Structure formats: structure tokens, C-alpha cells
Amino acid sequence: MTSSTAHEIHHNSGEATSRWKDFAKRLECPVDEDGGYVNDRWTNRDLIPIPPDRRTYKIWSFVIYWFVSGACISAYSTGSSLLAYGLTAQQTMACVVTGAIITGMLSVVSGTPGEVHHIGFTVVSRITWGLRGGYFPVILRTFTSIWWFGIQSYWGGMAVALVLGGLSPSFKHMRNTIPESSHITIQNLIGVIIWYILYIPLLLVPPERLQRPFVVSSIAFAATLIGLLAWAVPKAGGGGPLFRTENTASSTPYSMMLGITSILSSWGAGTIGQSDWVRYSQRRYYPMLSQLVAAPLMITMCALVGVVVTSASYQILGTLYWSPIELLGAIQEHYNSSPGVRAAVVFAGIGCTCAQLSINVLLNSVSTGMDMAGLWPKYINIRRGAYILAALGLASNPWQILASASTFLSVISFLGVFTAPMTGLLLADYLVVRRHRVKIPDLYNGTPSSIYWYWRGLHWRALVAFVGTVWIFWPGFIMTMKNPKASNGWVKLFNISFLVGLGAGFVAFLAICAISPPPHYKEGDSFLDDDFVMTTSQ
Incomplete structure (x- = not known):
């Protein structure tokens, strides 16, 4: 090889490296001018404490x-x-009301870090788990959200298909050309595609500007609920036969506790992630009224409407329809697709579609997008994370999930078992051990000089408390996987894992910290100064 040839190869290699660096630089997340931060392994615009101008x-x-x-x-x-x-x-x-009230109170305490320090769950996790250990709860919540996003999206697609079926009965009765083994019809597949087309533009709206779209969605779905009530109750002459059913529970106290736990589990991810949204509050205590009043009220009213409409429609149609989407489709068939009923179904279907668009943005896209941002802040922000989640949610084939069996649902339930102990750990650490004291710059300092570095970036106290809590649910989980109808003490404990896990995680972490207090746990400020500027990034 001549020297000129070697020089040319070296020159071409240098150009390729330079082009790659330029390309990688363009992929980096945008940085606000005079933002006082840079994008690195721990920091980007969506992870720093929300500045006053973004608290809307x-x-x-x-x-x-x-x-x-x-x-x-x-x-x-x-x-x-x-x-x-x-x-x-x-x-x-009674279970719904009790569970909804507890959900409201849990939301208040879980949202305190966001309300006081304006940081989200992804960053709060670093306080308790360490800079590197904080990846664990973030990855776990992201993984679980992928499946739930897919399921919620599929329901959204079914709602779109309902609207199209109301507009065109021929579409509703179109011959399905997709194999039955796929567990999805051509109508619902078209609905899912259209739902995604409607959904993607919502991701362009920053979280601090989503209030108006949420208002539109709320009005649309409220009209759907009112319409179903107005049709079902007068037509059935009351609440229907389910309100006259005798108690058949073999163990009423346990069944009631199981019911309350189901409510808490349904909103568990929403409570643990309250800081993701509360951090956008203009003033402290603004979120509290909605958390203590609006949360229990909305959950209770919607569940009550569901029970009343389902019961009354059973008397009218002779079949139990727990999903409003399936019920609306059955109503159209019951009235032979008359023009008036079709119009009502279309408007109600639009309300269901809006509800699914909003709920996925609210509970999945923003929170999970921020979780993904915490995994690779330099290149992923909330919006990009939400795009990734949307792709993975579709790839999860949710129609197969809903058609498959109880095994998958048991696995998902077990993933939910992790949520309660994580919540207990975070609350015990932030509220009791540290008493709201946080050293904000150290949450973005990935070196041993950070007080949240602990042992190589992992806080062993959190790990020990977490494992010591979660293991008690393993026997019940394994027994449920082997036999879904199994019933014994371990299975019952697994079924009420949220209540038990929350309390056990809280107590276990406090006990360990009482024996071995975390280093520097008294350092930090109990609130975020509005003049604070994020200047530390290493």
C-alpha cells in the first residue's frame, strides 16, 4: 500500500467519522436558550425541575x-x-367509593415531590434508588405501560370502528377477510389505524398545553355517559336486575377488600406518577382539591354509571355488556340501524374515541415518555419517548393479548405487584426519612460526589426493602399461574397485593433506615426556589 493510498483511506475514514458525529449531534434533544443545562446522561429539558414559565x-x-x-x-x-x-x-x-377516596389521598402524598420540587417520578426515583438504581423502577413502569398502551389503543380503534359502523351499516357488517386466529376483524383493524392517525398529532402538544384538548375530551365522554343513562334507565324502568342480586360472596370482608384493592390497582400507576403532572402546577396546593374531591367523585360517578347502565341494558337487551363500545354496537343492532339510533351511536362513539385518546396521553404517553427520557436523556425527550411507546404498543398485538387467556393477565397483575412497594418506598423516603429535603443539583450529578450515588449508583436499602416486600407475593402468583381457580392464603395475599405491598414497602424501608440511616439524608432544601437555575450537569 502506497503512502498516498493510506492517506486517502485515513482521510475518508475521518470524513465518515465527522459525518456520523454531525448526524448524532442533529439527533440530540433541543436545549432551551439560557436554560442553564446541557443534555447528557442525566439531564434534558423534560427532566429538570419545571421553571415558573412552564407551570401552567x-x-x-x-x-x-x-x-x-x-x-x-x-x-x-x-x-x-x-x-x-x-x-x-x-x-x-361501596368498594368503588372507598377505593376512590384512598386513591385521592394517595395521589396527594405521591404528588408532593412534584408540587414542592417540580420534578417527576423519573427523577424522584433517583432519590430513593440512586442515580443508577433509579433505572429499575423506570424500566419496570415503561415495560408495563407498553402493554397497557396497546390495550387502550385497541379499545380506541374499536371506538373508531363503532363510529364508522354508525355512519355506514355496510361497514359494520362488512365480511371479515382476516383469519379468525388473528383475533381482530377488518373493521377493528381499520379503526386502530385511524385512531393512531388521530393520536399522533396529540403528541406534538407539550404537556403544559394539553388542558384544552382534555376539556374537549371530557365534554364528549360526559355526553356519552349521560346519553346512555338517559336511554337505559327510563327504558328499563329503573336500575335493572343487578341491583336486586343477593350477595353470593363466600367471604364478604375479604371480597370487599379485594374489590377495594382492584380500584387502587387500576389507578396505581396514576398515583405513583402524580409528580409527572403536579410539577406543572402554578402554585402549591392547586392539585390538592382535585386529588381529594375530583378524583374520588369522577371515579365513583363513572363506575356507578357503568353498573347502572349495564344492569338496565341487561333487562332491555338480555345480554350483559360491560364495555360501552360493545353496548353501543348492540344498541344499533337492537334498533335495526335506524337513522336516529345510528346518529346517537356515532356521537357516543366519538365520545369513547376522545376518552381513549386522552387517557393514553394522560396515563401512558407523557409519563412513559419521561421515563424513556430518563434512560437516554441526550437523545430522548417526552415526545420522542411517546412515539417509541406508540410503536411498541402497536407491535405488542393487543388484540392477541385480550384474546389470550388468563396467563397473560396474571403476569400483568404480577407486574402491578411491583408498583405498590415502589410507592411505599418513595413515600417513606421522601416524606418521613428526608422530610421533603432534596439536594436538586445532585440528582443530575452522576459521580460519586453526589449524595445520591450511594454504592456505585445503587441504594442498597431500597433494594433490600423492595425484595423483602415483593417475595411474599411470589407463592400466590405461581399458584395462580398453575391454576387460575386456586384459592388459599397465598393466593388471597397475592390478590390484595396493592394494599399489603404499599404498607409493607413503607414499613420495611423505614425499619432499614432506622437501623442504618442513609448518608447525608438531612441535606437539601425542603422546597424549590423559583430563582433556582439548573447549572450542575456532569
Whole structure:
């Protein structure tokens, strides 16, 4: 090889490296001018404490938040699982009310880091788990969200298909050309595609500007619920037969506790991630009114409407429809697709579609997008993380998930078992051990000089408390996987894992810290100064 040839190869290699560096530089997340931070392994615009100019949420904003979160298809269908435990409709509503009140109180305490220090769950996790250990709860929540996003998206696609079926009965009865083994019809596949087309533009709206879209969604779904009530109750002459069902629960106290746990588990991810949204509050205590009043009220009202409409429609149609989407389709068939009923179905279907769009943005895209941003802040922000989540949610084939069996649902339930102990650990550490004291710059300092570095970036106290809590649910989980109908003490403990896990995680972490207090746990400020500028990044 001549020297000129070697020089040319070296020159071409240098150009390729330079082009790659330029390309990588263009892929980096944008940085605000004079933002006082740089994008690195720990920091980007969506992870720093929210500055005052981005705190746009007022009291009514959080009321709308809880209307979207509490009034949705999942909440509407809550009664189905509770009635399956053998409870009466009245006992079911007692469980809903109790669970909703606890959800509200849990939201208040879980959202405190966001309200006081304006940081989200992704960064809060670093306080308790360490800079590197904080990846664990973030990855776990991201993995779980992928499946739930897919399921919620599929329901959204079914709602779109309902609208199209109302507009065109020929579409509703179109011959399905997709194999039955796929567990999805051509109508629902078209609906899912259209739903995604509607959904993607919402991701362009920053979280601090989502109030108005949420208002539109709330009005649309509220009209759907009112319309279903106005049709079902007068037509059935009351609440229907489910309100006259005798109690069949073999163990009423346990069944009631199981029902309350189901409510808490449904909103568990929403409570642990409250800081993701509360950090946008203009003033402290703005979120509290909605968390203590709007959250229980919305969850209870939506679940009550679901039970009443399901019961009354059963008397009219002769079949139980727990999903409002399936019920609306059955109503159209019952009235032979008359023009008036079709119009009502279209408007109600639009309300369901809006609800699914909002709930996925609210509980999945923003929170999970920020979690993904925490995994690779230099190149992923909330918006990019939300795009990745949307792709993975579709790739999860949610129609196969819903058609497959109880095994998958048991696995998902077990993933939910992790949520409660994580919540208990975070609350014990932030509220009791540290008493709101946080050293903000050290949360973005990935070196041993950070007080949250612990042992090589991992806080062993959190790990020990977490493992010591979660293991008690393993036997019940394994028994449930082997036999879904199994019933013994371990299985019952697994079924109420959220209540037990929350308390056990809280107590276990406090006990370990009492024996071995975390280093520098008294350092930091108990609030975030509005003049604070994020200047530390290493």
C-alpha cells in the first residue's frame, strides 16, 4: 500500500467519522436558550425541575385531569370485575367509593415531590434508588405501560370502528377477510389505524398545553355517559336486575377488600406518577382539591354509571355488556340501524374515541415518555419517548393479548405487584426519612460526589426493602399461574397485593433506615426556589 493510498483511506475514514458525529449531534434533544443545562446522561429539558414559565396548570386543570383519568372506559367497566367476586351492586359501589377516596389521598402524598420540587417520578426515583438504581423502577413502569398502551389503543380503534359502523351499516357488517386466529376483524383493524392517525398529532402538544384538548375530551365522554343513562334507565324502568342480586360472596370482608384493592390497582400507576403532572402546577396546593374531591367523585360517578347502565341494558337487551363500545354496537343492532339510533351511536362513539385518546396521553404517553427520557436523556425527550411507546404498543398485538387467556393477565397483575412497594418506598423516603429535603443539583450529578450515588449508583436499602416486600407475593402468583381457580392464603395475599405491598414497602424501608440511616439524608432544601437555575450537569 502506497503512502498516498493510506492517506486517502485515513482521510475518508475521518470524513465518515465527522459525518456520523454531525448526524448524532442533529439527533440530540433541543436545549432551551439560557436554560442553564446541557443534555447528557442525566439531564434534558423534560427532566429538570419545571421553571415558573412552564407551570401552567391551575385548579381547573387538575379537575379536568381527573375527569379524563376517572371517567374513561376502564372506570366504566370496573363494576364487572367487582360483581364477579360475588358482591351485590350496592357492595360494589361501596368498594368503588372507598377505593376512590384512598386513591385521592394517595395521589396527594405521591404528588408532593412534584408540587414542592417540580420534578417527576423519573427523577424522584433517583432519590430513593440512586442515580443508577433509579433505572429499575423506570424500566419496570415503561415495560408495563407498553402493554397497557396497546390495550387502550385497541379499545380506541374499536371506538373508531363503532363510529364508522354508525355512519355506514355496510361497514359494520362488512365480511371479515382476516383469519379468525388473528383475533381482530377488518373493521377493528381499520379503526386502530385511524385512531393512531388521530393520536399522533396529540403528541406534538407539550404537556403544559394539553388542558384544552382534555376539556374537549371530557365534554364528549360526559355526553356519552349521560346519553346512555338517559336511554337505559327510563327504558328499563329503573336500575335493572343487578341491583336486586343477593350477595353470593363466600367471604364478604375479604371480597370487599379485594374489590377495594382492584380500584387502587387500576389507578396505581396514576398515583405513583402524580409528580409527572403536579410539577406543572402554578402554585402549591392547586392539585390538592382535585386529588381529594375530583378524583374520588369522577371515579365513583363513572363506575356507578357503568353498573347502572349495564344492569338496565341487561333487562332491555338480555345480554350483559360491560364495555360501552360493545353496548353501543348492540344498541344499533337492537334498533335495526335506524337513522336516529345510528346518529346517537356515532356521537357516543366519538365520545369513547376522545376518552381513549386522552387517557393514553394522560396515563401512558407523557409519563412513559419521561421515563424513556430518563434512560437516554441526550437523545430522548417526552415526545420522542411517546412515539417509541406508540410503536411498541402497536407491535405488542393487543388484540392477541385480550384474546389470550388468563396467563397473560396474571403476569400483568404480577407486574402491578411491583408498583405498590415502589410507592411505599418513595413515600417513606421522601416524606418521613428526608422530610421533603432534596439536594436538586445532585440528582443530575452522576459521580460519586453526589449524595445520591450511594454504592456505585445503587441504594442498597431500597433494594433490600423492595425484595423483602415483593417475595411474599411470589407463592400466590405461581399458584395462580398453575391454576387460575386456586384459592388459599397465598393466593388471597397475592390478590390484595396493592394494599399489603404499599404498607409493607413503607414499613420495611423505614425499619432499614432506622437501623442504618442513609448518608447525608438531612441535606437539601425542603422546597424549590423559583430563582433556582439548573447549572450542575456532569
